[in-house]
Amino acid sequence: MLTMSIELGISTFGETTPLEKTGHAISHDQRIRDLVDEIVLADKVGIDGFAIGEHHRKDFAVSAPEIVLAMAASKTKQIHLSSATTNLPTIDPIRVYEQYATMDAIAPGRIEIMAGRGSFTEAFDLFGYNLEDYDDLFKEKLDMLVKINQDEILDWPGGKFTPKVDHKGIYPRPNKPLPISLATGGNINSTIRAAEMGLPIVYATIGGKIDSFKPLTQLYRAVGEKTGHKDLPIAAHAWGWLNQDKDKAIRDYFYPTKLLVDAISKERDHWNGMTYEQYLEGVKDDGGIFAGDSDTVAQKIINMIETLGLSRFYLHIPVASMPHEDILNAIRIYGTEVVPKVKKHFQEKDEKKKLFSIKWKKK
Template sequence: MNVELGISTFGETTPLEKTGKAISHDQRIRDLVDEIVLADKFGIDAYAIGEHHRKDFAVSAPEIVLAMAASKTKQIHLSSATTNLPTIDPIRVYEQYATMDAVAPGRIEIMAGRGSFTEAFDLFGYDLDNYDDLFKEKLDMLLAMNKNEILDWPGGKFTPKVDHIGIYPHPEKPLPISLATGGSPASTIRAAEMGLPIVYAIIGGKMEHFAPLIKLYKAVAERTGQDLSKMPIAAHSWGWLSDDKEKAIKEYFYPTKLLVDAISKERPNWTGMTYDQYLEGIADDGVMFVGDSETVANKIIRMMETLGLTRFYLHLPIASMPHEDIMKAIEIYGNEVVPKVKKHFKDKENKKK
């Protein structure tokens, strides 16, 4: 079992606990590039950056941040997390990521999603009522141009007709494209039927709760004749690392509560976070990965085995943490967590032979 471990981030810019002030967007972006370069140095497999259009996140154009990182790294895979297809032109998405692939051949990926926030609909003039239909049509178009250099597209309600026009640059190999979901059965079925790798945002509840969805994904893929060996199943979950477990637990509560409480004011199905709820999330059966390297590595192993994952992204950090602390957490993850998890699965595979 070849497992891959990465990091995901949204470039958060919320107030820091020690100062009560938020880092500026431009500084967060500069720091983020440095963090990706460090992750590459320590052999972390992938770095994925999300797209948002609001004050508490610095990255509205992940492809530009990824391009900066692509020119400064050697082996790490770079991906969006996600590219919010309903409110963006799929041709421009493909052109941008194909251009990055010229700088970092074979290391560029697109994680397509609908977006968990809705600000971009008003910003770019889209109707939220078309949320799902926009995504489906634009995803189909993106996949079509990824497959063929010359695009023949019939057009639709939300995309123009393209009559035998080349899309350039066009990499020699198709770009890896995965579908991201918060846990929707409909999205799970869609990804499976289309033969797309899937990425679950597992940020609440118990890890076991996602097992039926992954079982559904595999069953639909098999029923529709897809090759599951080419369809990695991934998860991204919140987490934090320190040399000292209790220190990590203490440090991570403030930013986590800050973000959850802020989102709770916008979403009727969310509630503010109490310390007891936080402790449930970081417990052995929770889905937040907080502690020292041993704690986090063991929990990642448990989730990957429980759900049958082949990829895992540690979302680092959630809300804002000091840049120097993030760099230290990346070092611990790359030096200690990633090798331990990979050794576990390699040893397990060798025992089968």
């Protein structure tokens, strides 16, 4: 049942693409420093979570999200901090657990591992992995990570991609198991795998229509029910931008969105460059781009939560580089206006359901 406990967060990749006004990209070190400031602000204005993705390419500054998250953990008080994602196929699950367990000591109960296969593939060559093993690597390492999270003393039989571990302790240990969720761009096999394992799922709803992910969320619930995992939490993240002026927000967000889409289109056969008309389709009420003022974005988030049955939503701010002061402004609007509006809607909805239930029982 949807309740006022819905989590509303921000996700980012620490982008370093050329800015529209200058034509120059911000340096990686400056973007990382700015990113920590943005997380601190998000914490102050009441945003529930902040998630940072892992990439190994020039246009994104963050290759080690756990380092940035650790810096933010020491400077924040309540915000939930997560990767988005940790690319398991090209990293050691034991090391992943140790890093995030260490962060949990700094921010107890606020650290999550959002595990994924990775939407970009540059890390395979970089770390000496075969791209043909893309899915098998993820499955084996995800199983190992979940096992490490469950058991202090690890007995692992080993596999094609992971070594045998014979009764060894993995430390440090948090007071309780770390939250682990599975992130996917909409892969059916990942949806089924998450449901069968009882893991929360996070969908990257990039482009298209909001309701296009409904068959996947329905499949996730159905498989979960069948395998004994009821009421599994579902999350989504979507590209978005905020400004006090709705039209300005829509205008300003086109350049970075097109910049990223066009760049990815050169790398992927099934992507095409973006036109302004296509962009405006995404900005419409049923589209997957959440750009506008607080009322517009809040209503779209409400619609998405209700359509897909989400328990949390992450707004991806920004999709490609935008001025730091504009990002801070968008975060303030999100935390002080959008988050309260969305939570108020579901709080009132929940109260009406409870009132109806009481009246029905009296009858």
